[in-house]
Amino acid sequence: MKKIAKDRLSLLWPRIALNYQLFLPIAEEKVVNFSRWEEGAEVDLATLKTANSPKDIIFPQTETYLNFKQEGKRLELEMAGGRKDYLVFGVSPCDVASINLLDKVFLDEPVDQFYQEGRQKGVIIARACLNPAETCFCSSFKINPALAPAGADIATWDLGDSLLWEAQSEKGKELTADFDDLLEEVSREEQERLEQVKTGIADQLKDLPLVNLDPDLIEGGLNEIFASEIWEHLYRRCLGCAMCTYVCPTCHCYDLKDYDGNKCGERFRCWDSCMFSDFTMMAHGNPRTTQKERVRQRFMHKLVYYPNNYQAYACVGCGRCTEKCPVSLDMVKVIKKLGGERNEL
Amino acid sequence: MEKIREEIKEIVRQALASKEVDLILAWEKGQLWYDSYPAFFTEEQGVDSLVWDQFCVNNLSKYLLDDGMAGQKVGILVKGCDTLAFNQLVQDNRIIRDNVVLYGLPCSGMIDPAKVRREGLDRGLIKIKKTGDQLIFVNKEQQIKVLPTQVYYDKCLTCHYPNPVIYDRLIGEKVANETLATHAGRFSAVEELEELSTKDRFAYWDQQFSKCIRCLACRNICPACSCEQCTFDDSELEILGKAKENSEDKFFHLIRAYHVAGRCVDCGECSRVCPQGIPLEKLNRKLIKDINELYGEYQAGLDPSIKGPLVTYQLEDTDTFTAGERGRKQK
Incomplete structure (x- = not known):
């Protein structure tokens, strides 16, 4: 397990943006959504429930299949696609779980090629949900807000002054190596704090008003x-x-x-x-x-x-x-x- | 409010038992503190769950358009803003006044859950009390005093009609209208936009509309959007597609704003329901302000016997339609 100091995140974003379209929770007039990062953007890692889910990055609200043109009797078809590499940082455990559910639909036979390309080109970095809201009921669907479900390439936990960082996939490991100069080793004391944070989340869950929901x-x-x-x-x-x-x-x-x-x-x-x-x-x-x-x-x-x-x-x-x-x-x-x-x- | 809640329930029970009405539109409480939602009461026994609190923000008038209401005598609980919408629907010939029994409820404002969350007042919240001109948020550890202006919906802060403008029966006592000064200030945000250059104003709205996810909640909650079939829903006409496309987002909002111009009662429901925080009230208020300036003060829904300025024609009308120089005021 690694960590990155919060004050170094401003160095991390431009580094990621060199090779990826970077999406982060960004506040715009009190509404926080995953948006393309650019220098000066108001990144908001404290808000856990963004207004929209990051679904529209993976499965865009509008997506071109093909362009066509007719000249005389000739019809020209041109396939669209060709997504760029992208990285979504700060995805809540529930939203990571939702991507896995979309996968079941779109990657099942017959495979949706546009979606598949989008998934292959994407990196998902999760952040544990330290403060489940009263409208949350992820535990009713057996999701643990303290952990990143499989499907996230890297899991992170917010410890206040730093983010703990753990790779969960091959892609995640490669990326962790790429940013090695920005990351530090985690101390024993911080490992213990993480356990406390996890326990804290579990305690909060018990008090949530919708905790008794069980489909x-x-x-x-x-x-x-x-x-x-x-x-x-x-x-x-x-x-x-x-x-x-x-x-x-x-x-x-x-x-x-x-x-x-x-x-x-x-x-x-x-x-x-x-x-x-x-x-x-x-x-x-x-x-x-x-x-x-x-x-x-x-x-x-x-x-x-x-x-x-x-x-x-x-x-x-x-x-x-x-x-x-x-x-x-x-x-x-x-x-x-x-x-x-x-x-x- | 708790005091008159029991009175409301009793009146609703009696109205249903005596068959004065077949159905009553009111609110019911859900699982969370802020969750008061529209409910349809048809039997006396069900009335226990009826609620009247500072979260009954939904305007129920538009439900009167539902197919299921035809041929029924319907009772409806209405706040001041809701009665404006009701009158507008009557004026638009969409509902028949005499088929509806209006139970008027004076209202001093509704609480915006988003503001409560932003102030951090929601954590462990047990209840909200009202004493004098203060609200008290009670949680496990403490009682926090808050001024209503901190947590009321923006639209309530500029409300001019806290009391129903039409009713068959008023429940509770009328509240004093203390908002006359702030009501005039409802155009201040519009004036700020008017100060911008055309280019900057376009950029402002371009950016706002780009946030739209085209869920159509603003249209569907709007009491002025009362067409039997919206032209945007006619898939054969293909006036508006479903694609999230910047030009179409703008097209949708601008066409809608012009279609409700002169009929928008400024109830603010469009802005309230927008999940992306698009300030739609600024768009509608710009049109209201223009109408006020061009044709004299007019409040849609205040009196259904007075025709709106955009649907009347007078022979002595001297407007050349070009005098305004493309809508810009002549200096």
Whole structure:
């Protein structure tokens, strides 16, 4: 294990930026999001829950597939792609776990080549979550906020004046060697402090208001949950906006469209939301005609369909929907209504 | 507020029991301190969970447009700002006044959870008490006194209508309107932007709109956005795609601002729900300010019998449409 003094981070960023597009949590008028770092940016490593997850770096909100051009009878196609190497620094454990969930979808056969290229060119540096918020419930999905899940190339822990640093993958080891001059060895005393920090996080978890949430307690199979009466009560306040799906680190549905410039154009994919009335619109119309069906789809996908396919829930308990939904129609309420809550002792 | 909460519940129970209304729109409490969300009450027994506290910020009027409301007599709890939105929906012929029973609630302001978090007042929070003109945040260790201005939503700090402007029944006592001075100040941020050069102002909005994730929450919560089908949702027209594209982000927000111009009641819900902190109220207030200056003071939603300045026409109207020199005031 290594460490880097906080006051040397300002040396680390430009070094990383030499070879990578560097993304960091950056504050802009009180809102913190992962953005491209440039000299003078207001890096905010204290805010753990960024407004958006870093999903849009790995799986961009809009991504060009190919460009096309017509000349006479000749149609010219040009593949897009060619992502540059990038590095995301400061990803919370829940958000790292969400990337693993996206991997299951996009790297499963048939492999999504754009996504695969994006994953290969990316380096993920995690930071342990020292201060889980009251809207957090990652432990309900068996995520430990004190550790970086596999999938992170390097794990870091904030000890106040320094960041402890541990490589977790081959990429991470190479990078650690590259920055050897900025890193220092960790003392025994600091190792002990890390253990205290980890214990501190575990203690905090016990006191969080949503700690009793447990999706494993949800009873019934696909058909029973689908037919449950809860959807009728829950959906009514839904505004039909896409905030929950767009701030969600695990939502991954997309649409394919063309920009039609008459003789030339571009085929792209962009995020889509099951909350929208034209989601999965087909020639015959939309298979989900009411908001009730759309709301049900979103939660069925996360709690039933995805687990059926990949043996994991498609939620990491980051709590963004819990914090941001304008009408509080969030994952917590759905899990509770479905009986996924331990009785308090 | 706790005092009148029980009174509200009793009134709602009676209204449902007597079939005065089929359904009542109100708020319910969720799992966390700030979590008061829109709820639909149809049976007396369910009314226990109804809440009225300083987090009932959601404007419920727009739910009156829901398909499920057709043919029903609906009761609705409304604050001052909510009644402006209600009136505007009546004026826009989207709801029928007589099908709705309005229970008016005077409101002295709603608390912004983001400000509470920023002040660090959320840690271990047990409850928030109100005494006189102070709020007391009670946690396990201590009681912290806070001025409401520190934690209220910005929109509440410039509110001019703390009391419902229309109601069938008022619950609780009207609150004094102490915000007249600050209400006038609601345009100060707009004036700052007006001072900028065209280039700098464009750069400002370009940067703001670039943060948009196109979740459409601002449109969907907006009581002035009441079209049966939004033109942006018509996938055959393809007026607006779903791509996150800078030019389209700007296009969406500017078109929407112009479409709600003269009908925006300045309820501030668009800014409240924006997950990226885009100051949409500045855009809408610019249009309100321009309307005030060009046609005289006008508050949308104050009186549905008065037609808005942008939908009236007078023969003696002398506006040449070019006198303003592309919208810029002549010096």
